Amino acid sequence: MIGYLLLLLIGLVSAAFGSLVGLGGGIIIVPALIFLDPVWLHLGITTPVAVGTSLLVLIITALSSTLAFIKQKRVDFRSGWLFFTTSGPASMLGAYLTSVFHPKQFQLWFGCFMLLMAILMIARQYMKPLEIRWKIRKTFTDAAGAVFEYGYSLIAALAIGFCVGFVSGLFGIGGGSLFVPMMVLLFAFPPHVATATSMFVIFLSSITGSAAHVLEGEISWLSALFLAPGAWIGGKIGARIASRMSGSRLLWLLRLTLFVLALRLIWEGLA
Numbered sequence: 001m002i003g004y005l006l007l008l009l010i011g012l013v014s015a016a017f018g019s020l021v022g023l024g025g026g027i028i029i030v031p032a033l034i035f036l037d038p039v040w041l042h043l044g045i046t047t048p049v050a051v052g053t054s055l056l057v058l059i060i061t062a063l064s065s066t067l068a069f070i071k072q073k074r075v076d077f078r079s080g081w082l083f084f085t086t087s088g089p090a091s092m093l094g095a096y097l098t099s100v101f102h103p104k105q106f107q108l109w110f111g112c113f114m115l116l117m118a119i120l121m122i123a124r125q126y127m128k129p130l131e132i133r134w135k136i137r138k139t140f141t142d143a144a145g146a147v148f149e150y151g152y153s154l155i156a157a158l159a160i161g162f163c164v165g166f167v168s169g170l171f172g173i174g175g176g177s178l179f180v181p182m183m184v185l186l187f188a189f190p191p192h193v194a195t196a197t198s199m200f201v202i203f204l205s206s207i208t209g210s211a212a213h214v215l216e217g218e219i220s221w222l223s224a225l226f227l228a229p230g231a232w233i234g235g236k237i238g239a240r241i242a243s244r245m246s247g248s249r250l251l252w253l254l255r256l257t258l259f260v261l262a263l264r265l266i267w268e269g270l271a
Contacts, residue, residue: 003040004226010036011230015061016238026054026173027114031261033223034107045220047106048099051172052213053220055095055206057227058174062203064235066196072239073143074196076189079157083197084204086158087165087175091209094169099216108269110171114262117177118255129188140193150188160186161201169209174202 014028033050037043045053069075101109134151141147160182168175176198183194213219 003036006036006040007223007226008230011057011061011227012234012237013230015064015231015234016241017234026058026168026171027117027177027258028261029054029057029227030110030172031114031265033220035264041223043220043222045223046218047101047103048213048216048218049220051098051170052095052210052216052218053224053227054172055091055169055174055210055213056219056224057231058172058202058206059210060228061231061235062174062199062206064232065199065239066203068236068239069196069199072196073141074192075200076138076140076193076197077200079138079152080197080200080204082154082157083161083164083179083201086161087168087201087205088208090162090165091169091175091205092212094166094171095209095212096169096216098170098172098213099218104269104271106269107265111262111265111267111269113167113171113173114258114265118258118262120177120181121255121258127185129185132186134187140190142190142193148190148193150190152187156186164201165205165209168202168205169212172209175205176202 010029010032014026014032017028030050033041033045033053034047037045037050066075098106134153134156136153136157137149137151139147139149160179164175164178164182167173167178176195179198179201180191180194183189183198184191189197210219
């Protein structure tokens with residue numbers, strides 16, 4: 001019983017943090033399932049099942065926060081659909097390759113990836129968008145009436161979409177941890193528009209990625225059942241916090257959490 005209550009809490013916390021910064025929350029759900037199952041759940045959750053379950057729950061998380069961001073008029077749908085053109089198929093490819101990894105190898109690589117994301121989340125505070133005059137220029141007006149200008153090239157956007165989608169399907173993380181920094185630093189997206197648009201793309205990519213895991217039978221439906229309600233509520237909470245504050249303290253807590261989880265996964269992978 002304690003394990004299932006923890007799943008509800010994990011769903012809520014991961015979704016709140018995820019929608020706050022556009023992560024998607026899977027970067028917390030996957031290691032949580034891997035570590036919780038032997039101690040509390042005893043559902044025989046393997047690495048591919050943890051990834052597949054995370055992607056399935058991310059559909060709920062991303063839909064919840066995307067609907068909230070739509071009300072705030074922060075989602076750039078045209079750019080989102082463009083990114084999804086390659087991220088959708090790539091997420092399915094990554095999902096099929098998850099089972100190739102030995103559990104220890106997966107924990108090692110996933111730990112290294114989480115460590116990289118934690119460092120990137122700190123570094124992007126001190127990095128400014130590159131001053132590149134991309135061929136495609138866009139203007140976006142948010143709910144407050146503020147007008148933003150940014151741009152990208154078609155090839156760069158499709159390439160980033162593919163890379164993010166592949167990592168998303170492989171690790172079950174949603175891809176926002178890569179998407180948002182790239183959108184902000186390379187294409188000069190305003191951070192709140194990048195976060196909201198990222199969640200929209202995560203919603204679409206999670207559907208294709210989790211579909212591949214469903215076909216492979218790599219879903220823990222019972223875990224997803226308990227994670228989903230917390231994810232729905234957490235997605236709305238994170239979107240509301242993102243609209244009202246910078247969330248700097250929460251972000252530092254998330255970075256610290258990622259560092260601890262990353263080191264634990266790397267240790268487990270090397271043991």
